[in-house]
Amino acid sequence: MTDVLTVDQLTVTFDVDGDVVRAVDGASFTVGRGEVVAVVGESGSGKSMTAMTAMGIAPEGARATGSIRIGDLEVLGADEQVLREVRGRRVSMIFQDPSAALNPVFTVGFQLAEAVRRAEGGLDRAAVRARSLELLRAVEVPEPERRLGQYPHELSGGQCQRVMIAMALAADPDLLIADEPTTALDVTVQAEVLDVLRALRDRTGTAILLITHDMGVVADIADRVVVMRRGEVVERGTAVGVFADPAAEYTRELLAAVPRMGATNLEARPTPATEPAVPVLDVRHLVVEYGGALRGHFRAVDDVSFTVGRGEILGLVGESGSGKTTIGRAAVGLAPITDGSVLVEGTDVAGARRASRNTMRRRVGVVFQNPLRSLNPRYTVGQTVAEPLRQILRMPSAEVGPRVERLLADVGLDGGFRERYPHELSGGQRQRVAIARAVALDPALLIADEPTSALDVSVQARVLDVFRELQERLGFACLFVTHDLAVVDTLCDRVVVLHRGRIAEEGPRDAILRAPQDPYTRRLVQAAPVPDPVEQAARRSARLAALSG
Template identity: 45%
Template sequence: MSNDLSPAQGSAPVLTVRDLTVSIPGLRDRPHAVRDIHFDLMPGEILCIIGESGSGKSVTANTVMGLLPDVMRVDSGEITFHGRDLLKMPESERRRMRGREISIIFQDPLSALNPLMTIGDQVREVLDAHGVGSPDSRAARVVEMLTEVGLPDPALIQHQYPFRLSGGQRQRVMIAMALALDPEILIADEPTTALDVTTQAQILELIRKVQRRKGMSVMFITHDFGVVADIADRVIVMEKGNLVEQGPAEKVLHAPEQPYTKKLLAAVPTLRDTDRPRIDDKPVVMEAKHLQKTYRTRSGFLGRMREVHAVNDVSFTLRKGETLGIVGESGSGKSSMGKVLMKLMPADGGELRFEGEDILSLDETNFRSMRPQIQMIFQDPYASLNPRFTVGQALTVGPLAHGLFTHDGARRRACEILETVGLSASAYDRYPHEFSGGQRQRVGIARALMFSPQIIVADEAVSALDVSIQAQVLELLNRVQRESRLSMIFITHDLRVASQICDDILVLHRGKVVEFGPPSQIFRNPQHEYTRTLVAAIPGAGH
């Protein structure tokens, strides 16, 4: 058991959920978001709820918090907190409880935080809403909470706006807001999904540390069994709104009873022991030499110029049909590198040769004819597709603009590619909102393949997906690569995924390459201290 503060034996549950059913309106794939679920949350316990997207995890959490959208309705069941049925409680009383007795950390801190308020004001707002303390004591409490969650220089950082903070720092602000009133129950809804491995490890340790010190009960929602292995006392497994298995973490992880649980465990990526077979005389399709990209910002009108070397003297060779992995924490320069390789952002120095020609020296007019040959799959399948375009429009607008197809030819090609990526041709006339996250990412892959490119740059292409969907998308990319002899540059913070799909790994730290080699060397015998830190932070690595 990972938690030092074990749940009190024989004590009454803090929260009890019995026969909870929440319906979904309209014609959906099922009538209920959750159906007849039941579980207890014990004092001082970390209970993990795990399942794929659409399993009902977040609906369960939002029902407990009283934050269900208006279109959803609780059909039956009860949720009791210290003997009080939350579902029968007046909204005014539920509002007083939120934050004070039951609090929540949301998955995406950037959308959950107000971009127009400083982070100090947002933490203070929680205290103001509940009328806690005096203005002076609230100001002191803000600094105290920002200190407790490990933010640097809290007295200064409280005056910053959310966009100035990294993803991990924003998540710490969310935790500070959730803990400001010392709640008895903390609900954490996928709080580490989009974070790199070291930041994720820090956030998990922070939640564990605060939970131990305050004796809180935690309901932790995740789709990653590696996280479950690190943090859980007990586990609930959900599938399509149904509770399929629950029990102590040790038992569910190592002796699961249900086929669905076994399937989820089997889909968790692991570090490979052997490298992918390779042929050394494959032609080189892209070569980088001493790439440089520096950001320069000035604080205030007369402030000092600040330089950040996002890409600092980076060199590599990419051969036909191979995959180069670029790994590192947030801020290591991975995404900046991807934008430079795509010529979405100018480099400040070095060479980048595609089929022997230095494309950095080409202006956009001269590079335009080459652009179809280097395509990108973006991290967020929700934001990267225009919601007003059908899937067919999203797939064909680029090739048509480049004059690669007639309208009929583009449609035929799009329908073929949709079948290739595991979607039916009927998807052509549907809109992105009609698809799940995994299906949308398949559309993103299809869009890149429409051009028959030589190189695909995949920027965190599976980081936001469930492990089972992630496994399917990785297999899809592997298959497409084998059939098309594509070369790939795979940018990721998940080292387990990188070991599955990459021929070589380039480890970036503050813009510099600190280690390079095949996955077996990088992950099984890392030479650099930074790489060793990344490997040690892999979720579930100690289990």
């Protein structure tokens, strides 16, 4: 097999306040033609830095030694003219967040045409349009003629990612570098994008370097695996071999941290002898519509009813656009309630007087998906956690400090974190701070909106442990919004499945995940990847057979 990419003893260093920091330390691996190689590891392991260095887009101040060859061409240290010829033509890259990578002010067709013209100079307008449509069809974008005239915000996340793949393939590159290409996608959309990448590899022989922390994705598509930790390669081998018999202790820790459907050891929580007369969250025939007379109305939530009792975690699952986040926002008064009602401890979120609503909101905590955006960058950790204590409870200053210390200890952070700022923390540490702030007022209800989807598997496992321990000790009701069914299986008591704004199915966790009755729920369960290449291959074959049948 001809090697498309050869990384040999790559070392990337930075000078930080006079100290040399090694982001990559002697990494070596290859990617052959038509091969998918996954580079995995936690944040800071050096996997993305390796990919950026291969593209010649390492951050300013990076010093790289060793060798990176694209075929027989040495690109490490090459001048900009050589790199311009390599980028797009021999190597292309797709990024984690397609909505950020695509320009919001230009249509999809304009941006795709720009990539086509750069790859194939001298084409007239008709030829450019024909090639653009060919690329969209190759990545299975529905209604490609219509998509050319649309803007990125008019496409779903999966469609935007397919457009990015189409742009990357405009020059028929030998190597496609995919940096976390499915992290923010629902399980069904993720499966579709992986199917597209696999089909492209099989049809064109394009090699793929996959950068990811999702071991289910690795099991689904990778031929070989390179495991990195703190800049070093600690293990490499075939996907089947690494998953079946990992040699490195770190690899075993990574695999052990992956939540697996059906593998939970949690015992069912004891149900109270009598159900409370008033549930903590009571959603009754909820309807949420957006729009107006000029643009028409869009119904995001349509006649949804469910309850969440004290001490219970209810998983709200579904694809993007299913209405799950809108329901969470409606519960705290951030989404318009067109019809029906949402009650928190008996208080109507929309209909209560202002004083009653303010009292109710003090009893609701919220944890968001991206803690870096939800935390004030100018506040220290101590100020962030103390803010609700000072502003809402009017707690005396003498009591705030000890209370903040206890809250941080509750989420596994010692007092040394009080003076740090969000940018000085890891993703998992930021999410722990967000949880500490959310429970500062001892809420009756906690709404968690995709709180672990962007975290590494080991960090996710630690955050879920913290979350579970807090919930069991404090007894708050929890509405857990997620698309990760393995997390639902690990954490939740009951599940509500949403599809296009309506409830497709609801019931106890085991009943929904082990024996789903609704076809949509079955499709969700079948699309969820498992960290086992052999089992995943069988599940993929069964899923594709069901779709074709």
